[in-house]
Amino acid sequence: MYADTQNDITRQVVRVAQLLLAYGAESELVEEISQRLGYALGLAGVEISISSNSLVLTSLVHGRCITTTRRTREHGINMTIVCELQRICLLTEKGLYGLNEVRKRVSRIEPRTYPKRYLVPMIGLSCASFCHLFGGDIAASVITFFASSIGMFVRVSIAKHHFNLLLNFAVTAFVTTLIAQLGYQFSLTDTPKLPMAASVLMLVPGFPMINSISDMVKGHLNVGISRWGHATLLTVSSVIGITIAMQLGGLFL
Amino acid sequence: MMELLLALLNDAFFSAIPAVGFAMVFNVPKRFLPYCAVAGALGHSFRTLLLHIGLPIEWATFAAAALVGLVTIGFAKRHLAPPLMYAVAAIIPMIPGTYAFNTVIALVQLTAQSEISPELTSEVISNGLKTVFILGALSVGLAMPSLLYFRTRPVI
Numbered sequence: 001m002y003a004d005t006q007n008d009i010t011r012q013v014v015r016v017a018q019l020l021l022a023y024g025a026e027s028e029l030v031e032e033i034s035q036r037l038g039y040a041l042g043l044a045g046v047e048i049s050i051s052s053n054s055l056v057l058t059s060l061v062h063g064r065c066i067t068t069t070r071r072t073r074e075h076g077i078n079m080t081i082v083c084e085l086q087r088i089c090l091l092t093e094k095g096l097y098g099l100n101e102v103r104k105r106v107s108r109i110e111p112r113t114y115p116k117r118y119l120v121p122m123i124g125l126s127c128a129s130f131c132h133l134f135g136g137d138i139a140a141s142v143i144t145f146f147a148s149s150i151g152m153f154v155r156v157s158i159a160k161h162h163f164n165l166l167l168n169f170a171v172t173a174f175v176t177t178l179i180a181q182l183g184y185q186f187s188l189t190d191t192p193k194l195p196m197a198a199s200v201l202m203l204v205p206g207f208p209m210i211n212s213i214s215d216m217v218k219g220h221l222n223v224g225i226s227r228w229g230h231a232t233l234l235t236v237s238s239v240i241g242i243t244i245a246m247q248l249g250g251l252f253l
Numbered sequence: 254m255m256e257l258l259l260a261l262l263n264d265a266f267f268s269a270i271p272a273v274g275f276a277m278v279f280n281v282p283k284r285f286l287p288y289c290a291v292a293g294a295l296g297h298s299f300r301t302l303l304l305h306i307g308l309p310i311e312w313a314t315f316a317a318a319a320l321v322g323l324v325t326i327g328f329a330k331r332h333l334a335p336p337l338m339y340a341v342a343a344i345i346p347m348i349p350g351t352y353a354f355n356t357v358i359a360l361v362q363l364t365a366q367s368e369i370s371p372e373l374t375s376e377v378i379s380n381g382l383k384t385v386f387i388l389g390a391l392s393v394g395l396a397m398p399s400l401l402y403f404r405t406r407p408v409i
Contacts, residue, residue, distance in 0.1 A: 029335055079281045080281070087334075129268070198351075213393070235353075
């Protein structure tokens with residue numbers, strides 16, 4: 001294998017690992033996919049070291065190794081891309097894809113998200129069903145629906161302008177709680193506390209938390225801890241939003 | 254018996270909706286959304302059944318999450334997709350939202366009144382412990398199949 005081929009393969013593998021990390025795959029999956037893709041493309045070994053915001057990858061073939069570092073940035077969770085990359089890895093392993101096809105498929109990947117008009121009502125319905133599951137009455141569920149729909153609208157609109165995620169969560173929690181406490185202010189429902197608890201559930205950083213614990217369980221302790229820290233920060237900033245809204249509404253002092 | 258069945262169906266339906274909603278936030282491809290719904294409904298109604306039998310909520314959550322992990326590995330093998338894609342959306346309905354909310358609100362109240370009151374402190378501690386242990390049970394339960402059966406080989 002010539003040096004430039006090894007360069008090329010290493011670039012593709014590290015690109016795949018970078019995309020996987022950026023769109024929210026767990027470390028074990030990143031390591032597994034990049035190693036399998038590397039072997040399938042003809043490398044003798046792939047070693048990868050992941051930290052919270054960068055990754056280092058070494059590829060080994062014929063006693064010659066190339067080490068390369070990439071900066072990774074969080075792009076929000078996108079399972080479509082993770083799924084696509086896993087498929088590319090499997091197809092390469094089966095011998096259906098060579099280096100050129102991998103390059104073509106990887107360069108064609110672009111993040112697509114669900115449009116706002118589906119996302120907003122769906123999250124409203126989700127939080128309304130949480131409220132129902134916690135034992136709230138119909139009026140409470142309706143309040144939850146409107147509060148979290150408007151909250152989700154705010155969240156998506158802010159995210160479009162690339163604001164800091166922490167700021168986004170604080171503002172969204174503020175708006176959501178402001179609407180959800182209408183049940184207290186006008187005594188519309190018998191269970192006024194439940195809409196407030198249920199409507200902010202859309203801000204629970206579920207994916208970072210699950211990812212962080214499963215990273216730590218599988219031995220990637222430092223990535224797990226940094227993800228845990230991120231999830232905690234997100235929770236704290238939404239709590240700040242909730243608190244300000246509740247104090248404005250005079251619910252506690 | 255009939256009542257229990259109705260309660261379980263109610264549970265399954267109303268936990269399938271959040272599973273799909275959050276799967277959309279995580280941008281799960283459209284063709285996999287029904288599977289997220291199935292896994293979410295199965296997990297949450299199984300937990301309700303265990304709670305009905307009288308298991309403590311932590312153990313019930315652990316068992317339900319392990320069931321979700323098992324089911325989603327089946328889906329993943331069929332579609333060649335990462336199992337966590339279905340699983341995280343499916344366990345969202347089991348996240349201890351009210352416990353976490355009560356903990357944080359009590360904590361903020363404790364800060365605001367600048368003296369230690371036993372009621373608020375006990376509320377913080379009991380709700381906080383429940384939150385932490387349920388979250389731990391969820392994610393360790395989810396990892397259970399790959400810790401027990403897929404120790405040395407990849408899932409797909």
